[in-house]
Amino acid sequence: MMDDRAVSEAIGFILILGLVLTGIGLVTLYGYPVLAKEQSSTDVKNMERAMIVIQNDMKSLCYKNVPYKESTIQVSGGTLEVIGAEEGNTPEFVISGSNIEPPIKFSPGALVYRSDRSNEVITLENGAVITRQEGLAGSAMLAEPRWFYDIDPVTDEKTFVIYIMNVTAGDHMAKSGMATVRMKRLEKASPQSHPPFSDPGTVTVTYTADAKNDHSVAWKNYLTGSSLGMSSSGNTYEILNVNKLVVKEYDIEILSI
8 A cells, every 4th residue: 555645745845835936926026016116216205305405505506605515415226417508408598578688598507317217307407406207298396496576565666586507517427326416606607687677577588498308397387386477478488567687697517426
């Protein structure tokens, strides 16, 4: 008579091994994509905070007359790139209207983070931190620039203040991993105040987007929002009955990242 005890142990081992392999397969199939997505989301959130830190450094250079700033950040899951205004492939702003001859044209340059694990693109452009999805229409501001429209409660005089931040770089720069963003304010850049309008006039801001990094929606929402209240027609924005326009322009050189 044959002994079946060894056969029973072999079958039990095969069943247990099968369950283990099945578990590993399920974790690999369903668990790893979730972990990768969570890691990508964490990297993007960290870069959003890092971009706001760099934005605050730029504000210190411009508004507090600090000559030099540097910040060390972790660029994970993607690449941080510096696009200088001199490269000519950044969006263009044109400010025109009464008492503005010739119109003020500038391309501000940008710092751009592109994620390797997702479609997220985060850009620091003209003092604003903007996020969008690569290949999709639409964008949103995470941190607004410092533009003001003030009405004097006594005289009812309306003042429109525009800050321009031009990013320049000696070379095209890109970095992953640990990066130290070193910046200085160029002394040649000085605030410019335009004389008061002889009569209340209209100020027009025209935004021409970079086709490769389009932030039209974000700028439209900001310019037409409650803080400025400009009216829009396409990519042109107007504000009426301005008594005084102040444009302050600063050049910020990125020394290294």
